[in-house]
Amino acid sequence: MKTATKSRIQNFLEKKKKYLIPCVYHFYKSPMLLKKGKGVYLYDDTGKKYLDAYSGVGVVNCGHSNPKILKAVYQQLRNLQHTTTIYITEPLLRLAERLARFIPGKLRRSFFCTSGSEANEGAMLLAKLHTGRTDFMALRQALHGRTYLTSSVTGISFWRTDPEPAENVHFIPSPTCHECPLGLKYPSCKIKCADEAEKILNKYPNRIAALITESVHGNGGIQVPPREYFERLEKILKKHGVLLIIDEAQTGFCRTGKKFGFQHFGIQPDILTVCKALANGLPISAFITTDEIAKSYIKPGASTFGGTQTSAAAALATLDFMDSNRLDQRANRLGALLKKECRKLQKKYSLIFDVRGLGLMLGLELRRKNGDPAARDLDRILEALKDRGVLAGKTGKDRNVLTFMPPLVITESQIKFLIKKVTGAFNEILENPAS
Numbered sequence: 001m002k003t004a005t006k007s008r009i010q011n012f013l014e015k016k017k018k019y020l021i022p023c024v025y026h027f028y029k030s031p032m033l034l035k036k037g038k039g040v041y042l043y044d045d046t047g048k049k050y051l052d053a054y055s056g057v058g059v060v061n062c063g064h065s066n067p068k069i070l071k072a073v074y075q076q077l078r079n080l081q082h083t084t085t086i087y088i089t090e091p092l093l094r095l096a097e098r099l100a101r102f103i104p105g106k107l108r109r110s111f112f113c114t115s116g117s118e119a120n121e122g123a124m125l126l127a128k129l130h131t132g133r134t135d136f137m138a139l140r141q142a143l144h145g146r147t148y149l150t151s152s153v154t155g156i157s158f159w160r161t162d163p164e165p166a167e168n169v170h171f172i173p174s175p176t177c178h179e180c181p182l183g184l185k186y187p188s189c190k191i192k193c194a195d196e197a198e199k200i201l202n203k204y205p206n207r208i209a210a211l212i213t214e215s216v217h218g219n220g221g222i223q224v225p226p227r228e229y230f231e232r233l234e235k236i237l238k239k240h241g242v243l244l245i246i247d248e249a250q251t252g253f254c255r256t257g258k259k260f261g262f263q264h265f266g267i268q269p270d271i272l273t274v275c276k277a278l279a280n281g282l283p284i285s286a287f288i289t290t291d292e293i294a295k296s297y298i299k300p301g302a303s304t305f306g307g308t309q310t311s312a313a314a315a316l317a318t319l320d321f322m323d324s325n326r327l328d329q330r331a332n333r334l335g336a337l338l339k340k341e342c343r344k345l346q347k348k349y350s351l352i353f354d355v356r357g358l359g360l361m362l363g364l365e366l367r368r369k370n371g372d373p374a375a376r377d378l379d380r381i382l383e384a385l386k387d388r389g390v391l392a393g394k395t396g397k398d399r400n401v402l403t404f405m406p407p408l409v410i411t412e413s414q415i416k417f418l419i420k421k422v423t424g425a426f427n428e429i430l431e432n433p434a435s
């Protein structure tokens, strides 16, 4: 590394230490300064190119600085940047109508806000208003945000910071079949983990407004439940009058090979929350529900930046791009290729304990021979990948799941390049084991 570059990074790291709250953590022992993005690539300030296999955590599904989306944003910025929801403007209403068509089923009433946390907070408020109940149920290995209530319904201990989280939250085990929390084996288990929901509902009758979960646990290590899990859970919730909130922050907008993750499981959420990829990198989120449930929220509600014109214009262009390029089918096809290649790697490297995921949302769980989670090995692999020009992610309750969520515009040859670099990174760390 050139001395001038090194000192530039040092300079920014010092600013970070001095001016940011220490909880803001970053990847890599030796980080780079990212300056530019185009398609599936990011570039640092030395001009070094990186294949981005994490998409800013599942955000830029249509690629960095997608020209069609940028054009819509520039045009909107020139006309009208922001007003807020107290005025009637075109982009927000066109987006609401467009989303109602894009989302399968009866979900067609949107409330726009800015972040995933805010959308989940709003969805839970709506569930309370609709049911007149006070409590929530959530899954042990899911994540739903950083605000008071959303971090309280987040089960992964790594992300639970508040020493006094909300008390009206009841957790059930996550359906993590490769490591069953009930010590059972799928399918002979008969999906007993879903019955845990019923036990809680019987214990606290008429108290639980909604169960909130992701369709595939993202931060929890790309955990894909068996289809029967959601079918059973949905029946139990219906029986007890409990709403189902599906948080599609990571799984939404074609990532898993369908428009939304819940479509893989034959279920219909009562409230859907979306954010991240909705505007391909501009901040916008929403909770979306049915006509009937929407009727319960009539007291005035507003969000300063909720569906602001610029983000709404970006979201409209994003949905157009996804539809016209059939990104759902593309994620399905290329995800199958990536999974096949990852399975070949699993045969080669015993460190890879499991390969799982849907579409272009894949996780490789790393474990040592004695079964211990290989979190330190993963950190070294991520660093070695970065040095080779590839950025990948890290998830899982034990922080040992190498995660790929590339932009959905990635090509076959870029996937082959990615696999070649992953092979190189594994070889490097296995040839030089940590002391």
Ligand SMILES: Cc1ncc(COP(=O)(O)O)c(C=O)c1O
Pocket: 057, 114, 115, 116, 117, 118, 120, 143, 144, 145, 146, 214, 218, 219, 247, 248, 249, 250, 275, 276
């Ligand atoms: C599944 C899920 N829900 C909610 C959130 C919170 O979103 P935000 O950071 O926009 O508040 C995240 C963030 O990573 C997420 O992955």
